Amino acid sequence: MTVEPEAPAIVVLGSINMDLVTTTARRPVPGETVLGSGFAMVPGGKGANQAIAAQRAGGAVRFLGAVGDDVFAAQLRGALTDAAVSADRLRTVAGPSGIATIVVDDSGENSIIVVGGANTRMTELTEDDLAAIAAADILLCQLEIPVETVSAAARHAHAHDTTVLLNPSPAGPLPACLWADIDVAVVNSGEAQQLGAVLDAVAHLVVTRGASGADYRGPDGARLSRPSPRVGVVDTTGAGDAFTGALAAVWHRGPEWALTWACAAGALATTRLGASSSIPAREEITAALVAE
Numbered sequence: 001m002t003v004e005p006e007a008p009a010i011v012v013l014g015s016i017n018m019d020l021v022t023t024t025a026r027r028p029v030p031g032e033t034v035l036g037s038g039f040a041m042v043p044g045g046k047g048a049n050q051a052i053a054a055q056r057a058g059g060a061v062r063f064l065g066a067v068g069d070d071v072f073a074a075q076l077r078g079a080l081t082d083a084a085v086s087a088d089r090l091r092t093v094a095g096p097s098g099i100a101t102i103v104v105d106d107s108g109e110n111s112i113i114v115v116g117g118a119n120t121r122m123t124e125l126t127e128d129d130l131a132a133i134a135a136a137d138i139l140l141c142q143l144e145i146p147v148e149t150v151s152a153a154a155r156h157a158h159a160h161d162t163t164v165l166l167n168p169s170p171a172g173p174l175p176a177c178l179w180a181d182i183d184v185a186v187v188n189s190g191e192a193q194q195l196g197a198v199l200d201a202v203a204h205l206v207v208t209r210g211a212s213g214a215d216y217r218g219p220d221g222a223r224l225s226r227p228s229p230r231v232g233v234v235d236t237t238g239a240g241d242a243f244t245g246a247l248a249a250v251w252h253r254g255p256e257w258a259l260t261w262a263c264a265a266g267a268l269a270t271t272r273l274g275a276s277s278s279i280p281a282r283e284e285i286t287a288a289l290v291a292e
Contacts, residue, residue: 008137008252010059011162012245013129013153014047015119015144016080016090017098018072019275021237027105043079044275045098045119046142046169049238052083053245053279054140057265062086062136064129064153065145068097068118079276089129093121098144108233108270119145125152134160140248142167147174154181165251167244171195184251186244204255206262208243210236213263216255226259228267229288238275239266246285264288 023038047065055061063085067073069092076097080087098117104110122145125133133139139157141150141164154164158181165184168174171191176198184204187195192207199205203219213227243266250261264285272278280288 007058007060008249009135010051010054010061010138010140010248011064011132011136012047012051012054012061012085012140013064013133013145013150014050014140014142015045015098015116016043016048016063016065016067016076017045017100017114017117017119018042018076019044019100019102019237021102021104021274023104023273025106027103027109027111040274042274042277043076044100044238046144046167046241048076048080049241049275049279050140050142050167050245050248051080051085052276053242053265053269054249055083055085055245056279056281057246057249057261057285058282059138059245059249062089062132064089064125064132066091066093066118066122068093068095070096072097072099083276089132091122093118095121102237104235104237104273108236110235110237112237114144116144122146122149125149125156129153130156133157133162136162138163138165138248138251140165140167140244142169143172143174144170147178151175151178151181154178157181163251165244165248167240168195169240174198186247188240206247206255206259208240208266210239211267214243214259214266216259218255222255224256224259226263228263229291231267231271233270235273235278236270237273238278239269241275242266242269242279245279260289261285
């Protein structure tokens with residue numbers, strides 16, 4: 001089996017944030033102040049992270065989203081273009097860009113607060129946005145922008161035979177009409193419990209289980225499980241996004257290979273600090289699989 005994936009055309013519709021990352025020995029309990037050991041500003045957002053992950057893992061990616069007119073905007077746009085993600089459909093809106101405040105402890109676990117900013121203004125799709133979706137092989141979405149926009153994009157993609165891959169995070173009640181347009185859902189174990197039976201309507205379901213790997217359930221009852229490579233964990237921030245982007249990049253090769261590829265990408269992302277800054281390249285994923 002060759003490990004060189006092709007380059008499917010992937011449109012990612014989602015959020016882009018500036019992550020404000022603080023490291024500390026342990027995360028504070030309510031009302032407590034603790035001393036931090038480090039601070040970094042790292043471009044992130046589930047949409048941008050997954051776009052960069054899909055590009056690095058072998059896709060040809062175009063990003064649809066919004067930044068504000070603040071000091072973070074140029075850096076966020078640059079993070080996409082530096083990763084070779086097409087940002088020609090990244091719009092600028094008045095007001096602040098999205099931000100996420102992230103606290104990472106010595107175990108690598110994190111706590112995150114997200115303020116949507118410009119992402120909340122992503123309320124409609126232009127004709128050029130819709131054309132990009134229709135021309136893509138895969139539309140990849142999350143839920144850090146208005147769900148109405150995600151629903152409209154999924155409906156348009158479904159009508160034009162574009163595979164729709166949804167990472168329904170943060171999890172919550174969603175319109176039934178949205179689930180009808182989803183081909184692949186990627187959730188973690190907590191989201192799977194929260195969403196429950198509605199996931200039964202999705203043809204392809206992938207459930208990530210952190211260091212334990214991931215499970216797959218297909219439309220014909222097929223089931224797969226794949227382990228994650230053993231790595232030294234530094235920071236789990238963005239590992240799920242690295243997994244999802246990598247899965248999208250090789251989904252055309254079938255669930256078995258996609259699950260294996262994505263588990264390696266997700267594990268490698270935990271070995272470095274930050275979200276977009278930790279996402280592995282295709283060559284790193286290949287090397288990890290060969291080492292296994």
